[in-house]
Amino acid sequence: xxxxxxDKIWSSILQFSATFVTPDWGALIGLLPILLVIGVVGPxxxxxxxxxxxxxxxxxxxxxxxxxxxRAAALDAxxxxxxxxxxxxxxxxRVIYQPGATRSASGEELVLGCPKxxxxxxxxxxxxxxxxxxxxxxxxxxxxxxAGPPPGGAATA
Ligand SMILES: [Zn+2]
Numbered sequence: 338x339x340x341x342x343x344d345k346i347w348s349s350i351l352q353f354s355a356t357f358v359t360p361d362w363g364a365l366i367g368l369l370p371i372l373l374v375i376g377v378v379g380p381x382x383x384x385x386x387x388x389x390x391x392x393x394x395x396x397x398x399x400x401x402x403x404x405x406x407x408r409a410a411a412l413d414a415x416x417x418x419x420x421x422x423x424x425x426x427x428x429x430x431r432v433i434y435q436p437g438a439t440r441s442a443s444g445e446e447l448v449l450g451c452p453k454x455x456x457x458x459x460x461x462x463x464x465x466x467x468x469x470x471x472x473x474x475x476x477x478x479x480x481x482x483x484a485g486p487p488p489g490g491a492a493t494a
Contacts, residue, residue: 406434406435406438407430407432407433407434407435407442408432408433409431409432409433410426410431410432410433418431420433420449420450421433421450422449422450422451422452422455423436423449423450423451423452423472424436424449425437425438425439425447425448425449425460426447426448426449427441427445427447427448428448429441429445430442430443430445434447438460439460439461446459446460446461447459447460448460451465451467451468451470452470452472453465453468453470454467454468454470456468
């Protein structure tokens with residue numbers, strides 16, 4: 338008698354707990370993509386992020402070089418130097434100086450081409466005598482240029 342009652346109780350407990358214990362496979366399979374994302378992609382992404390942060394924090398500082406004070410003027414097809422407008426240059430030395438420079442290494446006064454009309458004047462003259470364009474060449478932070486030739490090959494004027 339008692340064992341029967343216990344049996345009943347036990348089976349009812351089993352049935353009751355079965356609702357919790359037995360997985361609902363259909364629902365679980367439906368959740369599989371989400372679980373996959375959480376369980377597989379998530380850790381991978383976070384590991385990658387961690388690795389990236391470590392790399393960003395620990396990577397050796399790349400040696401950044403300042404652009405040289407002067408750079409040689411590019412030559413056109415005929416071998417004549419091509420000077421960019423708005424940048425001081427020395428026509429005798431055929432080198433282009435950083436903005437803000439007024440004299441070449443040999444003490445020669447630098448000239449620049451007007452960005453608007455192309456008229457070449459001394460750097461020390463503040464505004465163009467032809468078109469009146471006035472701009473200041475500030476000796477600000479030195480620009481960083483790639484050490485090698487610019488990507489793309491042929492020099493652009
Ligand atoms: Zn001008």
